[in-house]
Amino acid sequence: MIIGLTGGIGSGKTAVSDSFAEKGITIVDADIVSRQVVEPGTPALAKIKEHFGAEVIDENNELDRRALRTKVFGNVEERKWLESILHPSISKEIWKQLQASETIYTVLASPLLFETTQFEMVNRTLVVDVPVELQISRTISRDDTDEAGVKAIIAAQMDRQERLSKADDVILNDKDLDHLLSEVDKLHETYLQMSTSKA
Numbered sequence: 001m002i003i004g005l006t007g008g009i010g011s012g013k014t015a016v017s018d019s020f021a022e023k024g025i026t027i028v029d030a031d032i033v034s035r036q037v038v039e040p041g042t043p044a045l046a047k048i049k050e051h052f053g054a055e056v057i058d059e060n061n062e063l064d065r066r067a068l069r070t071k072v073f074g075n076v077e078e079r080k081w082l083e084s085i086l087h088p089s090i091s092k093e094i095w096k097q098l099q100a101s102e103t104i105y106t107v108l109a110s111p112l113l114f115e116t117t118q119f120e121m122v123n124r125t126l127v128v129d130v131p132v133e134l135q136i137s138r139t140i141s142r143d144d145t146d147e148a149g150v151k152a153i154i155a156a157q158m159d160r161q162e163r164l165s166k167a168d169d170v171i172l173n174d175k176d177l178d179h180l181l182s183e184v185d186k187l188h189e190t191y192l193q194m195s196t197s198k199a
Contacts, residue, residue: 001105001195002098004122006113008160009153010139011128012173012180017109019184026101028094030110030118037089038063044089051081087116095121105195114158114166124194126187127167131174132160 005020007013021027038045040061049057052071058064072079098106098121107126113119130138132154139150164170169190171183 001124001191002122003105003107003191004113004119004125005107005109006111006125006163007128008135008157008163009150010135010142011130013109013111013128015177015180016128016171016184017107019181020107020188023188024103026103026106028097028106028108030090030094030108030112033093033097034086034090037086037093044085047085091117094118105191114163124168125166126169126171127163128171128173129160129164134174
């Protein structure tokens with residue numbers, strides 16, 4: 001069984017996936033995969049360099065994400081081109097890692113679970129939800145950024161209600177870390193039972 005874990009910025013996705021990992025569950029992290037597919041020597045990085053030029057490659061022959069963001073920011077055509085290169089590579093690598101998992105169930109942690117076709121790879125979806133005011137204050141204190149920047153990121157992400165409407169399971173992360181971890185404990189037991197009954 002594969003659980004798709006998602007949530008908006010500052011919702012606590014990482015704390016939740018870390019807690020599942022501590023229980024011995026395999027986590028496939030889409031953010032990590034998205035970096036792996038553009039490592040030096042990969043076909044995706046070669047295509048990006050060819051398209052955008054050498055200025056998106058740093059002195060270590062690695063992708064300069066900031067330079068790339070500048071190229072695609074506000075340019076719909078360039079962003080679509082980039083996504084057409086990255087999304088298939090990311091999906092392929094995610095699927096490979098999911099298939100290699102040997103734990104009773106596996107968690108796919110992805111901020112873009114519903115915005116991409118990644119949700120098609122999972123059996124259930126878990127959304128970590130948080131009120132917008134908390135989302136803003138937590139992200140500001142974590143990322144040393146300003147309110148306008150956080151609001152822009154939230155606006156670019158899927159609407160909170162839409163995300164919730166697609167969820168099979170929801171953790172409301174509006175209290176402390178202990179509360180969050182106890183919610184993960186409950187879901188872990190549920191997923192173990194589901195996985196056992198499926199086996």
